Amino acid sequence: xxxxIIDASELRRLSGLQQAAAVKRWASNQGIPVSEGADxxxxxxxAINKALGVSSAANDHAxxxxxx
Numbered sequence: 001x002x003x004x005i006i007d008a009s010e011l012r013r014l015s016g017l018q019q020a021a022a023v024k025r026w027a028s029n030q031g032i033p034v035s036e037g038a039d040x041x042x043x044x045x046x047a048i049n050k051a052l053g054v055s056s057a058a059n060d061h062a063x064x065x066x067x068x
Contacts, residue, residue: 005043006043007042
């Protein structure tokens with residue numbers, strides 16, 4: 001299981017909606033890009049974080065030991 005993939009069932013839980021078209025509209029309104037899969041729309045954790053304005057920890061610059 002890839003923890004970076006948010007599948008259709010998780011998107012339904014997050015949105016509170018059941019129909020794929022409604023979930024896709026909800027995601028679009030939230031600024032979350034989705035792709036269509038066999039079980040319905042899916043996205044990535046990174047896409048959700050970007051829509052929320054949360055940056056990835058991988059983008060953080062390391063602090064120099066000299067600042068301590």
